Amino acid sequence: MNEEWAMTLQPPLWVWIIVIGFIVQISCAGWVNDHAKRMGKESPDRALWTIIAFLFPILGVLLYITIALKPTQESHARQTETKTCTFCGRDLASDARWCDACGRALDKTLESTD
Ligand SMILES: [Zn+2]
Numbered sequence: 572m573n574e575e576w577a578m579t580l581q582p583p584l585w586v587w588i589i590v591i592g593f594i595v596q597i598s599c600a601g602w603v604n605d606h607a608k609r610m611g612k613e614s615p616d617r618a619l620w621t622i623i624a625f626l627f628p629i630l631g632v633l634l635y636i637t638i639a640l641k642p643t644q645e646s647h648a649r650q651t652e653t654k655t656c657t658f659c660g661r662d663l664a665s666d667a668r669w670c671d672a673c674g675r676a677l678d679k680t681l682e683s684t685d
Contacts, residue, residue, distance in 0.1 A: 592628075595628045595629075596624075596625050596626075596628050597625070598628075599624040599625065599628040599629070599631060599632050600621045600622075600624045600625035600628075600631075602624070602632065603620050603621050603623075603624035603631065603632060603635050604617060604620075604621040604624075606635075607620055607621070607635075607639070610640070612639070616639070620635050620639055623635070652664070652665040653665055654667070654677070656670040656672065656673065656675070656677065657677070658670060658673050658675050659672050659673040659675075661673070663677070
């Protein structure tokens with residue numbers, strides 16, 4: 572009778588595997604979400620990587636490190652080549668012909684009035 576009680580109170584091995592797996596998933600997703608936030612990634616990208624890290628804990632974190640961090644470095648390098656809109660002051664890519672914010676032409680050749 573006592574042994575039966577002990578058996579029912581002791582969770583089976585698969586319960587531990589699921590619980591530990593879940594903790595790993597939460598930690599990986601939490602780490603990726605936190606890291607993406609610090610890297611300044613915006614919502615859709617961040618949410619996507621958090622979901623990937625949750626579904627595939629170890630693989631997702633490795634993918635995040637190898638894929639997601641590379642474009643950030645490239646975009647950071649590209650950010651040095653910027654110009655400012657003369658009308659509204661928005662930062663734009665150096666090759667931008669039109670302002671994203673106010674929609675005015677930045678290239679003087681396109682803005683021929685006469
Ligand atoms: Zn503008």
